[in-house]
Amino acid sequence: MTILHLIRSSAFSSNDFEQCIINIEQNDDIVLLDDGCYNLKHPLMAQLLVQQPTIKIYVINNHVQARALNTDKLMSNERFKSITMSELVPLTFSNNSVVTWQ
Amino acid sequence: MTNKNKSIAILNSTAPFSSADGKDALDIALIFGSYEQDTSLFFQGDGVWQLINTQTPNDISMKDYLKTFAALEFYDIEHVYVCAASLAQRALPNDFHIENVTILSANEFSNELRLRQIILRF
Numbered sequence: 001m002t003i004l005h006l007i008r009s010s011a012f013s014s015n016d017f018e019q020c021i022i023n024i025e026q027n028d029d030i031v032l033l034d035d036g037c038y039n040l041k042h043p044l045m046a047q048l049l050v051q052q053p054t055i056k057i058y059v060i061n062n063h064v065q066a067r068a069l070n071t072d073k074l075m076s077n078e079r080f081k082s083i084t085m086s087e088l089v090p091l092t093f094s095n096n097s098v099v100t101w102q
Numbered sequence: 103m104t105n106k107n108k109s110i111a112i113l114n115s116t117a118p119f120s121s122a123d124g125k126d127a128l129d130i131a132l133i134f135g136s137y138e139q140d141t142s143l144f145f146q147g148d149g150v151w152q153l154i155n156t157q158t159p160n161d162i163s164m165k166d167y168l169k170t171f172a173a174l175e176f177y178d179i180e181h182v183y184v185c186a187a188s189l190a191q192r193a194l195p196n197d198f199h200i201e202n203v204t205i206l207s208a209n210e211f212s213n214e215l216r217l218r219q220i221i222l223r224f
Contacts (some may be wrong), residue, residue, distance in 0.1 A: 001216040
């Protein structure tokens, strides 16, 4: 049973992302949207990448771009994938359930 | 409706008095319960404060919605899970104002949560 985790708030101001990480397993999917994009810069993100070496992290392209977080360094990292809102829809079907962390 | 037999998890992550989230979560649980939907309650993070015994909301002019937890059994909501790590972080004893609470390690908690088809987080 897999979960699609939608992360909508910054770990710099809330502990939603931290709680999400506690509940993540290797076949889950993670999407950063809205202020959740700021987590790209948070130490918890580095921790998550180590803790879950196979998991892929999706980011909503224009949400990241709007916040000037789409650095070349980040986007060349194969652990991150930039998607559009319409590409988010199939992700909701490929997982058993969806949790919004906000 | 195809939703009839879907199992529902209500994940509580907020303390009881600073927002209406805890009361909203309980109200929704009771509504699902009254429609005989398979509903379970999960408490993690600051959500565990909702279950602590001997709270007196009246002292801060709050309505005591915690009393309503006692109604869960009448609505056939039998599964209440609490994250042990969240309790330990806050140095809280296993002393709750409701009975039949199951304490699970962070891992077990996550595994139990993902068995539900629908997860609502408050």
